[in-house]
Amino acid sequence: MPVKADRPHMLTEEFEELAFTARNRMEGLQLEFIDGQLRSRALRDGSHGVVVQWLTRICMQHHPELWLHPGRGLKVQAGRNGRAIPDASLGHSAAFAGHGEWSDPDPVLMAVEVTSWNSDTDRRHRQEKPRVYAESGIPVYLLIDRAECEVSVYSEPDGQRYECVRTVPYGRDVHLPDPVGITLRTEVLKDWVH
Template sequence: MTATTDRPHMLTEDFEAVARIAAREVEGMRLEFLDGIVRSKAMPDGDHGRIIQWLTRICLQYRPELWLHPGQGIKAQQYRAGRAIPDAALAPSEAFVGQGDWVDPEAVLMAVEVTSGDSDTHRRDHVEKPRAYAETGIPVYLLMDRAKCEVSVYSQPNGSRYESVHIVPYGTDIALPDPVGITLRTEQLKDWVR
C-alpha cells in the first residue's frame, strides 16, 4: 500500500518530532515528508555547495533586499501538510525569523534544487518537488540538473502544478520570471557537473 496525503505514513506533527531527533542524533541526517512519505535528503557535495554559492552571489547582486536561505525547511503541499527542504529558498532576509524548523512558505519567491547523485533524485527533484512547490504556491522553482547539464525554470503555479516549464542546457542564458526577475548566465555551471 502506498502512502498518500490522505493516508500518510504518520501525522505531520509526528514527522517533525522524528526529523528533529534524526538531525540531532545522526550527523547530516535531513528528512523530508512529501506525499505522506518520509524520505532522507542526500548530503550535498562540494560542487553542489559551490552552485548554491554561485547563485547566492547572483541573487545578492541583483536583488540585495532578498537572501537565498540554504536548507531552510518549509511547510509544503496542500494544507501545508508536507515538509520539504529545498537546497535554497529565495525570500526577504528577515522572512523566517522566529518561525522554527519549518517555516510558512508565503514569503518564498523561489525554491531551488540542485540534483545529487542518489538513486531517487529524478523522482524527488523532477516530480515530487515541482508538484509540492506548485501546490504550495511558490512562484518559481529553479532546478539545476547536474546529470543532464540542464537548468529548468518552473513558474505560474496553479495550485496543483506549474503551468510554465522552461528548460535549457548549461551554457544558455535563462530568465527567472517575476517576482524573481533575474537572468542567469549558466556557462559556469559546466564546471560543477557530476
C-alpha cells in the same frame, strides 16, 4: 495498503519529532515528508555547495534586499501537511526571523534544488518537488540538474502544477521570471557537474 497523502504512515507532528531527533543524532541527515511518505535527503558534495554559493552571489547583486536562505524547512502541499527542505529559498533577508524549524512558504519567491548523485533524483527533483512547490504557491522553482546538465525554470503555479516550464542546457542563458527577474548565464555550471 499503499501509503497515500490522505492516509500517511505517520502524522505530520510525528514526522517533525523524528526529523528533529534524526538531525541532532545523525550528522548531515535531513528528512522530508512528501505525500505522506518519509524521504531522506542525500548528503551534498562540494560542487553542490559551490552552485548554491554562485546563485547566492547573483541574487545579492540583483536584489540586495533578498537572501537565498539555505536548507530552510517549508510546510508544503495542500493543507501544509508536507515538509520539504529546498537547497535554498529566495525571500527577504528577515523572512524567517522568529520561525521554528518549519515555515509557511508564503515569503518564498523561489525554491531552488541542485541535484545530487542519488537514485531518486528523477522522482524527487523532477516530479515531486515541482508539484509540491506549485501546490504551495511558490512563484518560481529553479532546478539545477547536474545529471542532465540542464537548468529548468518552473513558473506560474496554478495550485496543482506549474503552467510554464523552460529547460535549457548548461551554457545558455535562462531568465527567472518575476518576482525574481534575473537572467542566469549558465556556462559556469559546466565546471561543477561532478
